[in-house]
Amino acid sequence: QIAVVTLSDLEGQDKAMVAYEIGEKWGVGREKHNNGIVILIKPKTARENGQVYIAVGYGLEGAIPDAIAKRIVDYVMIPHLRDGNDYYSAVNAALDKLMPLACGEVSEKREFDGEDAVALGAFVLFIFAVFIIVIILSSINGGSTNIGSGNKGHKLDLWDIIVLSNLFGNGGSSGGSWSGGSSGWGGSRGGGFGGGGFGGFGGGHFGGGGAGGSW
Template identity: 25%
Template sequence: MVRLRLHLVAGIVLAFAVRGPAFAADFTVPPVPTHYVTDNAGALSSATQTSVDAELKAYEKATGHQVIVWIGDTTGAVPLETWTGDTAHQWHVGRRGKDDGAILFLFMHDHKVRIEVGYGLEGSLTDADSSRIIRDDIVPRMKANDPNGAVSSGVAAMLTTITPSYAGVTPPPAAENVAPPIVSGAVISMFGLFGVFMLFIAFVIVMRIIGSIRYGYLVMRKGAPAAKKEMKGFAFWDSSGGGSSSSGGSDFSSSSDDDFSSGGGDFGGGGASGSW
């Protein structure tokens, strides 16, 4: 019994105390960017911002790889690599399973730059490559007070290093980018029409239940007549109740086509750092 109690105490203590070298939330990770280029320090001209954004979007369309730029002021007391590594890990840039994302971080107040490379791109954008890009393309321009040049040439160097054949603007379509059909013909025929029918019935029933819960909720909040009025617009396929969060893969285009949304890729601390 004493042993058991010790275990309990150990469990409780562990749950609170061993947070020491914890990985998540040692600092506040900024929200997942909604554009390919995010400039929180006002370092870039709007022309550069627009053109690099468009370039990175076209690049993702062509190759599937997600490359983004994020400019901030400082990482505060957090070491640069810890800050960018944890942030990249939580943003999930790149596709799930392929982990083919890369992020160019610039910190204007700290005078620091880092390229974070997802697991899947470590082979084509090696640490030595990242280091060379920082040394040759970014740092000299930052020193010359030319952040626009630094970002556009740094990004261009990253893209051509990852995809040597990538020529920019009108990219060739990539075969690997074609999404597989969700349900193949064989599965449907195996499953049978009857199964599809049953699924549909189940779907309708579930939607009815959701509808009645929603109705009850609205009655509770607004009273019956208002609820009835609001429910008129509630078709059974309406899904306005659940907002979709963008990170974590498989999102079905939650927002407009111009925006960036991360695909679920993971990072392992690859890349390089520099300062100017």
């Protein structure tokens, strides 16, 4: 499972910590394999540099070490981001590099019990099939799209979350599913990310793997 998130403002927080917290709170990746990835983008503005970070779940740290994540950020994503803030091309190019690495690691570690063996067979057939879920959030009626606490939560703009989950991101279901949910988020002291109504993630965990950059 890969979550691609853009935030208009990091509110002074470190991009790495924000990305890890999103991954933990949303549970990106399967709990059994911790194979989630979060790509966080904070767009460039007239007053601030753009920021990007790739957070890698525990189970993928061997397949996608920090040095590889850094190269993907610096040499694959940032050139597109510098070129007129081409977010689509930046994310697409990053996925081209990340998906084969991630899939290879999970395939090696997958346990071949009944359910997983069936999922693996379907996975091989549909390895490149990806659901793109666009969760549209608006700030109508105030506050409902803020991530965090009080007035200092991270405000999500319209179209600013894209969740990419492969066909088997939801517990190995061969039919796949669309992840969606409400835009209400619980606050936590210090402006952290609270749990929300998004479904389709598998309870994965993050422990500090990944790398980022700016432009």
